[in-house]
Amino acid sequence: xxxxxxADPRSELDGVSVSIRDLSLSYGxxxxxxxxxxxxxxxxxxxxxxxxxxxxxTLLNCIAGLQPATEGQxxxxxxxxxxxxxxxxxxxxxxxxxxxxPQMTVEGNLSFGxxxxxxxxxxxxxxIARAASTLQLEPLLKRKPAALSGGQRQRVAIxxxxxxxVDVFLFDEPLSNLDAKLRAELxxxxxxxHQSLGNTMIYVTxxxxxxxxxxxxxxxxxxxxxxQLATPDDIYRRPANLxxxxxxxxxxxxxxxxxxxxxxxxxxLVADVTGYDFTTRPRGAEAVLGIRPEHVRTGEAAAALPxxxxxxxxxxxxxxxxxxxxxxxxxxxxRVRLDGEDRVRAGQVLSIGFDPASLSLFDAATETRI
Amino acid sequence: xARSGPPIxxxxxxxxxxxxxxxxxxxxVVFIGCSLWTVVHSFTNSRLLPxxxxxxxxxxxxxxxxxxxxxxxxxxxxxGILALVLTLAIGFLLAVLLDQKIRFEDGFRTIxxxxxxxxxxxxxxxWQWILNPxxxxxxxxxxxxxxxxxxxxxxxxxxxxxxxxxxxxxxxxGLTTVIMLAGLRGIDEDVWKASRVDGIPALxxxxxxxxxxxxxxxxxxxxxxxxxxxxxxxxVVALTRGGPGIASEVPxxxxxxxxxxxxxxxxxxxxxxxxLAAVLAIIIPFALFRMGRKRHV
Amino acid sequence: xxxxxYPAAAAAPPRxxxxxxxxxxxxxxxxxxxxxxxxxxxxxxxxxxxxxxxxLPLWVMVMTSLKGMPEIRMGNIFAPPVEITFExxxxxxxxxxxxxxxxxxxxxxxxxVAIVIPAxxxxxxxxxxxxxxxxxxxxxxxxxxxxxxxxxxxxxxQVMIYPxxxxxxxxxxxxxVWGLVLVHVVFGMPIIxxxxxxxxxxxxxxxxxxxxxxxxxxxGIFLRVLVPMSLPIFTVAxxxxxxxxxxxxxxxxxxxxxESYPMTVQLNNIVNSVQGVREYNVNMAATLLTGLVPLxxxxxxxxxxxxxxxxxxxxx
Numbered sequence: 001x002x003x004x005x006x007a008d009p010r011s012e013l014d015g016v017s018v019s020i021r022d023l024s025l026s027y028g029x030x031x032x033x034x035x036x037x038x039x040x041x042x043x044x045x046x047x048x049x050x051x052x053x054x055x056x057x058t059l060l061n062c063i064a065g066l067q068p069a070t071e072g073q074x075x076x077x078x079x080x081x082x083x084x085x086x087x088x089x090x091x092x093x094x095x096x097x098x099x100x101x102p103q104m105t106v107e108g109n110l111s112f113g114x115x116x117x118x119x120x121x122x123x124x125x126x127x128i129a130r131a132a133s134t135l136q137l138e139p140l141l142k143r144k145p146a147a148l149s150g151g152q153r154q155r156v157a158i159x160x161x162x163x164x165x166v167d168v169f170l171f172d173e174p175l176s177n178l179d180a181k182l183r184a185e186l187x188x189x190x191x192x193x194h195q196s197l198g199n200t201m202i203y204v205t206x207x208x209x210x211x212x213x214x215x216x217x218x219x220x221x222x223x224x225x226x227x228q229l230a231t232p233d234d235i236y237r238r239p240a241n242l243x244x245x246x247x248x249x250x251x252x253x254x255x256x257x258x259x260x261x262x263x264x265x266x267x268x269l270v271a272d273v274t275g276y277d278f279t280t281r282p283r284g285a286e287a288v289l290g291i292r293p294e295h296v297r298t299g300e301a302a303a304a305l306p307x308x309x310x311x312x313x314x315x316x317x318x319x320x321x322x323x324x325x326x327x328x329x330x331x332x333x334x335r336v337r338l339d340g341e342d343r344v345r346a347g348q349v350l351s352i353g354f355d356p357a358s359l360s361l362f363d364a365a366t367e368t369r370i
Numbered sequence: 371x372a373r374s375g376p377p378i379x380x381x382x383x384x385x386x387x388x389x390x391x392x393x394x395x396x397x398x399v400v401f402i403g404c405s406l407w408t409v410v411h412s413f414t415n416s417r418l419l420p421x422x423x424x425x426x427x428x429x430x431x432x433x434x435x436x437x438x439x440x441x442x443x444x445x446x447x448x449x450g451i452l453a454l455v456l457t458l459a460i461g462f463l464l465a466v467l468l469d470q471k472i473r474f475e476d477g478f479r480t481i482x483x484x485x486x487x488x489x490x491x492x493x494x495x496x497w498q499w500i501l502n503p504x505x506x507x508x509x510x511x512x513x514x515x516x517x518x519x520x521x522x523x524x525x526x527x528x529x530x531x532x533x534x535x536x537x538x539x540x541x542x543x544g545l546t547t548v549i550m551l552a553g554l555r556g557i558d559e560d561v562w563k564a565s566r567v568d569g570i571p572a573l574x575x576x577x578x579x580x581x582x583x584x585x586x587x588x589x590x591x592x593x594x595x596x597x598x599x600x601x602x603x604x605x606v607v608a609l610t611r612g613g614p615g616i617a618s619e620v621p622x623x624x625x626x627x628x629x630x631x632x633x634x635x636x637x638x639x640x641x642x643x644x645x646l647a648a649v650l651a652i653i654i655p656f657a658l659f660r661m662g663r664k665r666h667v
Numbered sequence: 668x669x670x671x672x673y674p675a676a677a678a679a680p681p682r683x684x685x686x687x688x689x690x691x692x693x694x695x696x697x698x699x700x701x702x703x704x705x706x707x708x709x710x711x712x713x714x715x716x717x718x719x720x721x722x723l724p725l726w727v728m729v730m731t732s733l734k735g736m737p738e739i740r741m742g743n744i745f746a747p748p749v750e751i752t753f754e755x756x757x758x759x760x761x762x763x764x765x766x767x768x769x770x771x772x773x774x775x776x777x778x779x780v781a782i783v784i785p786a787x788x789x790x791x792x793x794x795x796x797x798x799x800x801x802x803x804x805x806x807x808x809x810x811x812x813x814x815x816x817x818x819x820x821x822x823x824x825q826v827m828i829y830p831x832x833x834x835x836x837x838x839x840x841x842x843x844v845w846g847l848v849l850v851h852v853v854f855g856m857p858i859i860x861x862x863x864x865x866x867x868x869x870x871x872x873x874x875x876x877x878x879x880x881x882x883x884x885x886x887g888i889f890l891r892v893l894v895p896m897s898l899p900i901f902t903v904a905x906x907x908x909x910x911x912x913x914x915x916x917x918x919x920x921x922x923x924x925x926e927s928y929p930m931t932v933q934l935n936n937i938v939n940s941v942q943g944v945r946e947y948n949v950n951m952a953a954t955l956l957t958g959l960v961p962l963x964x965x966x967x968x969x970x971x972x973x974x975x976x977x978x979x980x981x982x983x
Contacts, residue, residue: 420833513743
């Protein structure tokens with residue numbers, strides 16, 4: 001059946017901007033991308049998120065045509081571009097190290113691609129003027145990259161993608177070389193840009209804050225495979241497996257191993273999980289209970305909640321707005337995030353509690369959500 | 371639909387392949403082809419012209435029974451060991467001296483390295499003049515009152531290697547110094563801070579901490595110096611012309627003289643094959659060592 | 668600097684903490700520096716001795732070349748000339764005799780110029796393209812060829828010189844300047860290719876990717892993006908090749924005919940020719956003339972020369 005579908009992919013590509021079919025890439029015996037399928041909708045902001053070496057940048061390079069895939073197909077705007085040159089794919093790309101041509105002026109950087117494509121001079125000038133006004137680059141056009149700040153360089157790099165008048169923008173960790181303050185500023189600027197242009201954007205990052213704030217959907221990758229593809233809210237509240245649960249959130253989710261008998265969880269604490277929204281029934285009894293540090297309540301607020309326990313405070317890390325408390329439930333380390341106003345000391349015993357609705361439960365054998 | 375056919379393998383990336391043809395030809399035709407050609411012809415009795423008339427190991431037997439070749443090999447061994455040890459020692463010592471946050475570091479480095487810019491011919495001619503018995507060092511020491519002083523390496527078959535060494539090290543030790551200095555500068559400053567905090571004297575730090583960390587730099591220098599030693603030719607031609615007698619002959623000169631002077635190609639081929647074997651004996655273990663190290667990282 | 672767009676690795680030296688109130692009596696502030704400790708004297712003493720070893724031959728060369736023969740026979744080679752004469756320089760340049768003719772080194776100088784210029788340009792052009800293809804357009808086997816090339820740098824020339832005579836004879840270039848140029852292109856290829864390969868691979872690969880997204884091809888990326896930002900490494904390569912080719916003796920003597928011998932071969936023929944009275948002052952002037960081109964390059968280029976040989980050596 002799959003064969004038949006591939007013969008005429010157009011009908012199912014309506015509203016899909018970038019479509020990746022059964023894509024795999026291996027270097028000899030090493031598999032970098034494994035049988036990947038992904039549809040990115042028109043105008044969507046998709047973030048590929050993962051630790052370094054998970055294949056996210058490789059996938060982006062495959063989409064751009066900078067890295068030939070071993071197998072599979074790539075469609076952009078309804079066209080099969082699997083074998084097309086990068087410049088023929090209708091994409092613009094922004095890189096982590098900006099990759100500006102150092103000996104060309106900003107104007108030269110913006111026009112290089114258009115000159116290669118033999119775009120008429122008037123049209124080049126028009127497009128540069130438009131991109132420059134969108135990104136406030138007008139005063140910089142005659143400068144060389146060396147005379148620009150990091151933020152300005154990255155805006156020029158974005159401009160270089162902008163002038164190409166394409167449907168799809170690819171971003172490869174574009175903010176990672178900037179300092180924290182600039183990163184936050186450009187993040188907002190990117191979001192504004194996406195809202196005003198409405199292009200499809202595929203954005204690679206290892207920074208979960210960027211992913212959560214920018215994305216319409218996030219694809220979390222690991223070992224060349226997509227672990228979960230969902231909205232930021234879903235990924236945060238309903239992680240599909242243990243890896244995603246541990247990867248998203250800072251500090252990460254507490255994961256407590258134990259057994260699930262009926263609706264009662266026996267582990268470092270005993271919890272009645274009635275009220276938890278089960279996706280499937282667990283196959284075995286071995287389970288992992290996950291609860292985010294920020295969903296744990298203490299003191300009086302805890303007393304009203306269905307699940308309660310006593311935790312011994314070991315280390316307290318005040319961070320201003322909130323305070324991270326490292327505790328132990330028996331032998332198991334357990335993190336609690338408190339409001340900055342709460343006063344806790346090491347050695348104190350803390351009453352904690354949480355709601356089954358904010359839990360995540362995983363099958364210990366398959367590591368997937370139950 | 372921009373659906374082109376699957377790319378044809380051989381044509382993939384064709385401008386790169388076309389641009390790399392000179393490199394491919396050099397690698398295959400010159401470096402491999404010509405070397406093999408010479409090795410094969412070393413088993414023939416070619417004389418004036420190369421001929422494929424195989425005589426087994428006859429050329430090698432003759433080679434190793436020729437006194438001139440024996441002297442050449444002996445010279446190369448003595449010169450090689452002394453030049454290697456002295457160059458490494460002087461190079462490291464000078465690099466350490468230059469690394470002491472001294473004034474005029476650039477000036478000293480310029481002085482130490484400038485002979486490296488000169489050809490071996492120039493080097494040989496200069497040292498021939500300095501070691502000239504009638505006007506050079508011997509003459510000057512004698513004229514200072516030591517009339518019995520004798521130092522005439524260019525005419526003393528026992529000392530002539532010293533003349534080659536003085537000139538060779540003068541020309542080449544600067545390179546080793548610069549590489550070692552780069553190596554010293556590449557060592558993490560924190561190592562020095564730690565050894566100062568621990569109260570280890572500078573000399574001990576150099577010998578027991580820095581020197582072992584410089585192993586890769588030393589390995590590079592050893593390979594470079596050795597490659598230079600085996601090629602030793604121009605310097606001998608300009609400084610001693612192999613003399614006195616055959617006292618300062620070297621293998622590279624043997625090869626040249628037999629190929630282009632005596633028109634005994636077979637001997638030249640056999641001698642050059644021996645040189646190749648010597649280089650391979652140095653290079654292959656080094657390459658294996660480096661490849662092994664890369665794989666473990 | 669054309670590559671200043673990329674963050675420099677150099678870190679600023681740590682600044683010392685601001686002085687605070689003195690708590691106790693005792694040492695405070697900068698430690699007194701002993702200007703000339705015993706250690707310092709040894710360091711400078713050692714360096715001066717070595718400097719003498721390196722500089723004296725140069726001194727002797729210059730002094731001898733400025734003396735007349737009678738003064739040389741009487742005096743000491745280290746002493747400066749009593750009477751300065753430029754006669755030896757004139758003679759070395761225009762009328763010194765090799766075994767064959769008596770028109771001095773000038774012929775060899777111009778021969779060397781005619782060899783060095785095309786050989787430098789061609790070898791760098793070929794090697795730069797090699798380095799670029801090896802870094803950015805790898806194809807099956809490209810690394811194998813490169814490995815052979817690097818191994819080739821260590822093969823003694825003596826193993827290859829004779830078959831090359833045959834090849835040059837077959838293609839009709841034996842004895843000509845162009846044949847020698849070809850030989851220099853071939854034997855300069857390993858080190859210069861390595862130089863460019865290391866340089867190009869130190870550039871961010873994203874620059875290359877960006878240019879491909881911008882639709883530039885193999886030559887477009889090389890000529891319009893990479894070459895303009897690689898001027899320092901081209902300078903290093905020019906320095907290496909000009910000095911290396913100028914100083915060559917072996918290839919010159921094998922692959923050219925006497926009338927197109929390069930300067931080094933002519934110098935050797937002048938100094939070591941057995942006929943006539945030995946004129947040491949002319950010999951030294953001739954030696955200096957031959958060394959003048961590489962020495963000028965060396966003193967003018969300074970750190971680039973060092974960078975060139977270090978780049979070739981350490982990374983290899």
